[in-house]
Amino acid sequence: MLDxxxxxxxxxxxxxxxxxxxxxxxxxxxxREIISKIYPHTGNAYIVGITGPPxxxxxxxxxxxxxxxxxxxxxxxxxxxxxxxPFTGGxxxxxxxxxxxxxTDPGVFIRSMATRGSLGGLAKATADAIKVLDAYxxxxxxxxxxxxxxxxxxxxxxxxxxxxxxxxxLGDDIQAIxxxxxxxxxxxxxxxxxxxxxxxxYFELNMMLDLEKERWERRGWRxxxxxxxxxxxxxxxxxxxxxxxxxxxxxxxxxxERKRQFRAEEEVKTIVSGRISRIVGEKLGEEEISSLIGxxxxxEIDPYSAADRILEKALGVKV
Ligand SMILES: Nc1nc2c(ncn2[C@@H]2O[C@H](COP(=O)(O)OP(=O)(O)OP(=O)(O)O)[C@@H](O)[C@H]2O)c(=O)[nH]1
Numbered sequence: 001m002l003d004x005x006x007x008x009x010x011x012x013x014x015x016x017x018x019x020x021x022x023x024x025x026x027x028x029x030x031x032r033e034i035i036s037k038i039y040p041h042t043g044n045a046y047i048v049g050i051t052g053p054p055x056x057x058x059x060x061x062x063x064x065x066x067x068x069x070x071x072x073x074x075x076x077x078x079x080x081x082x083x084x085x086p087f088t089g090g091x092x093x094x095x096x097x098x099x100x101x102x103x104t105d106p107g108v109f110i111r112s113m114a115t116r117g118s119l120g121g122l123a124k125a126t127a128d129a130i131k132v133l134d135a136y137x138x139x140x141x142x143x144x145x146x147x148x149x150x151x152x153x154x155x156x157x158x159x160x161x162x163x164x165x166x167x168x169x170l171g172d173d174i175q176a177i178x179x180x181x182x183x184x185x186x187x188x189x190x191x192x193x194x195x196x197x198x199x200x201x202y203f204e205l206n207m208m209l210d211l212e213k214e215r216w217e218r219r220g221w222r223x224x225x226x227x228x229x230x231x232x233x234x235x236x237x238x239x240x241x242x243x244x245x246x247x248x249x250x251x252x253x254x255x256x257e258r259k260r261q262f263r264a265e266e267e268v269k270t271i272v273s274g275r276i277s278r279i280v281g282e283k284l285g286e287e288e289i290s291s292l293i294g295x296x297x298x299x300e301i302d303p304y305s306a307a308d309r310i311l312e313k314a315l316g317v318k319v
Pocket of ligand 1: 053054055056057058059060061146191192193194195228229230231232
């Protein structure tokens with residue numbers, strides 16, 4: 001069954017592709033088989049991470065970016081990661097409606113993924129879905145996240161180019177950028193530049209970059225700042241050009257290799273830790289683990305020794 005699906009996916013069948021993504025998301029054994037079979041067909045897609053607070057206009061922006069990429073004849077994939085919290089429950093529907101017009105285009109594949117299961121689960125599912133879309137023939141894959149949780153930042157960090165979307169007048173937003181997203185952004189977007197305060201935000205970001213000079217100088221790339229109005233086309237081509245420019249920088253400087261190495265490393269680590277957790281669960285069982293945790297709580301054993309015991313028993317080696 002898998003071989004048939006993979007064959008259809010490789011010839012551009014969207015339904016087979018969707019089915020394969022569902023399988024890699026939900027079935028560890030099948031994921032293993034699918035990825036090992038399609039892996040030789042991957043490695044061509046350019047990955048762009050798009051992150052920013054809810055409502056910044058990421059989906060609207062993506063809708064327009066897809067259009068520009070399609071004009072250049074690129075096959076485009078989108079993986080929208082929706083945090084499944086009651087507060088953002090509508091996001092999924094919103095994404096779908098906004099990007100719907102592209103859904104009949106064979107050159108565009110849009111997929112939403114929900115945050116669920118274990119922490120490593122989402123990172124692994126995203127990495128696997130990227131590979132399926134890469135093998136499908138996507139030239140560029142956008143991975144959209146609401147940049148709030150660490151896991152989402154980790155996912156977006158593995159992209160080739162990271163785009164951070166902000167909007168004018170969000171003072172707290174700038175604080176959040178300072179707090180952790182600053183160093184991973186290659187392109188800053190001030191969307192909703194039709195609103196008051198865009199220039200002030202531009203000024204603020206620019207100043208921040210000047211202060212952080214040492215950091216980006218080390219990387220050899222001064223992050224670009226682009227103003228956009230995603231509801232029209234204003235600034236969209238500038239954004240696309242900034243992404244392309246960053247890509248040229250990565251390819252010209254050899255940084256792209258370092259990025260790919262980092263991504264592969266993160267992926268393998270995620271798989272290893274996922275497997276170890278599973279083995280621990282299988283070999284010890286919940287009861288034994290909670291009894292050890294109980295001992296830690298009662299100060300009968302320290303956390304390191306408890307971890308040693310668990311790993312020794314699970315892996316059968318002294319650690
Ligand atoms: N005035 C103005 N409104 C915009 C612009 N871009 C997007 N919007 C509006 O802002 C709202 C949110 O846009 P979305 O694209 O849903 O934002 P998002 O960041 O994807 O939000 P989530 O999907 O909830 O994470 C929508 O009503 C858009 O029409 C813009 O440049 N200017």
